[in-house]
Amino acid sequence: MADRNKKELFPKREERVPYGGGKPVRTSGKKEKKGKEKKPRRVSAANKGGGKRLSPKQTLILAAAVVVLVVLFVCFRKNGVEVFVADQSMGILKDTSITDTKLKETLEAQLAESVGTAVQINETITVEKIHIGGDKKSQVCTMEYLLPQLRNAVTYKVQASVIFVDGGAVTPLATQTEAEQVLEQLKEPYLPQDETSNAEISFVETVEIQSQFVDSEEILSVEEALNVLTGTTPVTQTYTVQTGDGLAKIAAEYDMTTEELLAANEGMTVSTPIYVGQVLNVIVDEPMVSVKSVETQVLTTVEKKTYEYQQDNTKPSSYQKVIQQGKDGQKKSTIQITRINGFITEEKEVSKEVITEAVPEIIVRGTL
Template identity: 25%
Template sequence: MDSYKSKGWAKTAFESVKRLCSKTQYISLFDRIKKRRPLHRTESLLRTYRLRLLQGVGALGLLASISIGGNEYVQMHTYEVYHVYVGDQLAGTVSDPKVVEEYIIGRVKQLEEDNPNVHMVLNTDEVAYKAEKAYKIQSDDQGTLGNLNELLKSHAVGVQLLVDNKLVGIVKDKETAEVVLNRIKDKYAPQKKEAGRVSVLSAPPEPQVGESVLQSADFIEKIDMNITDIKPEEVAAPDDLVRKLETGDVAPSKYTVVKGDCVGCIAKKLNISKQLIYEKNPWIQDDKIKVGDVLDVTMLKPALTVRTVEKLVESQEIQYETIYEKDDTMRAGETKTIKPGKNGSKKVTFLVTKANGYMVEEELVGEEVVEQPTPEYAKKGTKVILGEGTGKFIWPVVGAKLSDYFGMRWGKMHKGVDITGNRNIMVADNGIVTYTGDKGDGYGNKVVVDHKNGYVTVYGHLSKIETTKGKVLEKGEKIGIMGSTGDSTGVHLHFEIQRNGVPENPLKFLSQ
């Protein structure tokens, strides 16, 4: 095949054929024949020159065949290869980029198997290819991969979890960070179970009576996740990080009861909630503690605070009205039922806001009457007795807003409601004052009014009492100033309605 490489002879043959086939030469030859030769000589000459012409054409065809065959051979032995670079450094030459790609996939897989708890990465973004096509150019796949094994360096990458711009831990990746955060959130924001499965509803349904439905759950603090190069030993186990975020770094704390202490007093003194004291010390019953008792008052300060808002629906009674028929033969205050009444019911909706499970706010957002009460009809004596109530109560505070409700609270019965608003306290119905002062029972300064019809109202935590025992009061008359005396953590009125000695929910008697 060396003859194919030498093109000098082909060029010489081509020039010769070109001369033989020259139009000018052909015409001049024909003219000479016509002028100088007889016909038979002319035919002989034509045969001679035709033979030479055919020889020239044959040579040209042979040249073309040789040229085409040579090109096909060169093309068959011309290869495309890829020079592989890592940054500016040549790693080698491969036959196909897939060789490198498959190597990288295998290398990454091996790194993951060798480092299951750390996310390892290679500097593959520095890999580049340069294609080249040339005659009989060679590639070296294995040699290139060997060089890549040295040039491609691995390093650990993790995710920093920051709370309010403070680093609290490093985890493997963002997915792990999300798992940690969701574990903390789910502790205070349980998912709704439905038909044997657990689902989070994006549009919460309206709760039924006695049901609480989660409306929202989020973190109060600002949370950031930053991807960064790390050392493998810096990665925290998810369980350890959850524990750290939930408990913080606070050591256990104890408190020894001294003379004059009460649960509410201790809570106020230590600036913690009563709920915390009840939860940490479940042995406390009816708020009974004595001097020398040691209370666990550890107040954890977790790094994260889950704020939840729940919609709670309760059914509450509506006290029926009593319609009296006057009877002057009966002593005032005495009654005789003619036709018994029946309490109605209403559906009351609250929005309850909690921080890490502790209630921080409870807002009444709606009432719906389900059943109207049926009035009671009774005879009522008209012999005058001062201080007899009407049985219809007014709010004891103008612009009243509820801050706590009737019912079980923090392990004990809350016998009334807590009200804020205008500081002037008014008596809710006609009655006679039976007590003023502070008994040391947690109510602070309180006023007790007997309405002479089976009802008694209590007004607690007053900063100032402006009535006296035995005084006959008219509905709406001022009896004191709102305060925070006794077992109170803020300025408000504690208001109770008792019927025949039993505490009733004041909201049964008070219209919104």
């Protein structure tokens, strides 16, 4: 009896409640193995997607391909630039950022600093990206070494101030100041000596200064430019014979001999008569640049009195009497005088103002 009550006090194993309360835990009745909890197996991306793992052979091929690509990159990548002047190689730089434009600008800036004016390189400078390997390695240099080599290999033009005459370039000078000095010296001999003169000095031709790149050997000094611009060329002009002219006088006026004047007029000899109004050919030395001066003068001149005659039929022909005394007047004339290289080519009255009217003198004459 006691044994049965003892069994009832202790329930069966499967009906026992764990310590701490709660629902009964059912067990399978089998002993569970003690130890660490088993972790779930990781699934690779390839297996997760249903793919297969690379075989050892495929892995080897892939690794070999990667090695080949690396070798090709190392052996053939562009790791430098070769610099050329025209077709001549000047050296190799390791800096792949260098361009032909940048190199040309640097070189022109150095040349400009040495000559004192802007320059323009004649040759074409090119830069080609290359792989530095093999015999190319011996040509590698620095920028400090390359630039002097380039300066010796190129030719260049310098910026000059060029005097143009009627659109044609004539004399290149080093600076604008020198070119302006030449033009002032051309005008100087024809400037009026009278400080009160209002003469305007200019050139007959269209003369201007333009900036242009020229070979440095072409640049002239101020004196050389003056010699070029004052140089003369013989040209044929015409002259109209005036009262009192003779062959010798006309020839001397144009710095010719009589023989040269006759040669310029076909068929004329020393015995050929000339007449007023006749047009003759004359030879003049015309400079490349002619200076024109236009001067305005205001003159006060006498306006001569005029004479008027009246007839008196009652008086003998020997009779003459002044019935109104005449008087000279005065006028103010504005005269414009044009000279070319110092010679008067035109003189005209551009305006007139009467100061005092002239009074005509009236004379009576007999007619019997």
